[in-house]
Amino acid sequence: MALFDLPLDQLEQYRPPVEEPDDLDAFWARHLDAGRTRPVLLAAERVDTALTGVETWDVTFAGDAGHPIKAWFTRPAGTDDVVLPAVVEYLGYGRGRGFPQERLTWATAGYAHLLMDTRGQGGQHGSGGSTPDPVGSAPSAPGFLTRDVHDPETYYYRRLVIDAVRAVDAVRALPGVDRERVSVVGNSQGGGLALAVSGLVPDLAAVVASAPFLCHVRRALAITDAEPYAELTQHLAVHREAEEQALRTVAYVDGMHLVRRARADVLVATGLRDTVCPPSTVFAAYNHYGDLARDAGEAGPDREIAVYPYNHHEGGEGFHLDRQLRWLRARVLG
Template identity: 45%
Template sequence: MPLTDLGLDELVGFRPEAPVPQGFDEFWRRTLAEARSHGGAVKAERVTEQYALRTVEVDDVRFPGWNGEPVAAWLLRPRGVDGPLPVVVTYIGYSGGRGLPTEHLLWSAAGYAQLVVDSRGQGRDTPDRGEGDGTQWVEGFMTRGIDSPENHYYRRLITDCVRAVDAVAELPGLDGDRVVLAGGSQGGGLALAVAGLSGDRVAATMPDVPFLCHFRQGAQTALEGPYQEIVKYLRWHSPHRVEQAFDTLDHFDGVHFAQRATAPALFSVALMDPICPPRTVYAAFNHYAGEDRTVTVWPFADHGGGCGANPPVQLAWLRERGLAPQL
């Protein structure tokens, strides 16, 4: 597979203008305040024995998300280790859910707690009952509620993801001062969003090949994947709905969240990525407000990024920042 975007020399300096939508901060302040106003307790049920695991404890968690609706998550911890443990809050890639706990054993093996957050409507355990305007005809989630930020699917999903950080404080054995956000593709975009909305409650964020960054660039340059849903939608509604659509999407753009995020950040980018073009990743990285920001470049990788070679990079990076568990 050839390079799918600009060369690395051009990408390093790629920092497109990214005007923030009017009322962006107030929109998110109001959205999160409304979600929190519904209250609701975090519930956790021990289910380790169902999965025949000997070194890991597993809890099936439900916490209140958008509109107070329950969001599913797995909480995994190394067995027999006293807390409080640093916790890696993990968000999932597009069209996937939390899956099974046996799919998420890396972080507990390294001594961390991990909260694996289901994606509403994408995972099987968290339905999406949210509003829609009836305009979506393209498959997937990108154009669901694209008539306005109030109705869009990602308003609900990002709210769920912020509420997952809220839930950490109610789960025993977790260190609320060492909350790390992680995820790849959509999960990486969600990690950026939560970092921008959660302030100093986040100790670090690790967005891998992040999706949901600079939607217009993504729609114009991605060769495959969910950005094409926007293209398909606008093909029939262009030109009169183009600006309206991107105005909506701007409220969920990782570039704007990056402009508000200050926690140490470890990005990754793949230069042969046909789904999340490298320029969209660098648009967010180069706008990131925190001074401690690093990007791992995988020059011959596609959307899989560094695959199995990436976790050792992340573990070492967290250790350098004092975020490794004390075992």
């Protein structure tokens, strides 16, 4: 894929006007308050992974509307009596939590690691998921982006963001976790969820988001026809009268809006040839990250962005994981 977006010098200065809903804060406060009326931990059962270096629990927690959400909780073996910093990880589009043996990086780096399953997903990539979505949808395009996109109250991604926040609540309720040192990480859809959570949970230790989805959605629709954004294009090609309402709904979950409220330091990554989550959409969120703190006269969170000029949606892969590990260690492990 050739370069198709703005030149890097323009991306670094790209701060599009914010068009967030007037009731954005009240909207999220209402849904967060409703979610937190229920106990968050529903079950945590130790599982045998046949691995000797880590210990794993099959966790169920109460997500949006109390729906049971599955997760794997993994920590270094022999640390039951040690309070560890935690990493909550969110998955990419179409993935489920798979097998606990598949994602060991953060636990073997010394963190307690909670890998959140994604409701209704797990049928497109990886080793499957374990969490059904009990909520139906009005007519939508194949995939998840347009499920109930005409109503922010029932929109799929509104519910998924609440799940993601409750995953932070869940890890903080587990034994042996340092509640003050919880970070969130993710790639693609997972990166978008990590950025959304950064604006809704004010006391995170750090945020790591690579090639984040659901940022500056209006821009994405204008410059890419790649999935998953193409789902919304396809849907609006049929429901021609619904554009204004659909874009208003998506604005509630747009990372460019939510990250303005972020307080935690962040490491972001983008590939300049990424048509799935175009670099200008990533820079739009990055450049607005922590705006409200700076507007209030505070220093605001530290921000770093890794740019991979010759990469598509795969970004820096293992090269960037090394940077993530070292970056997070410096901020959390000391």
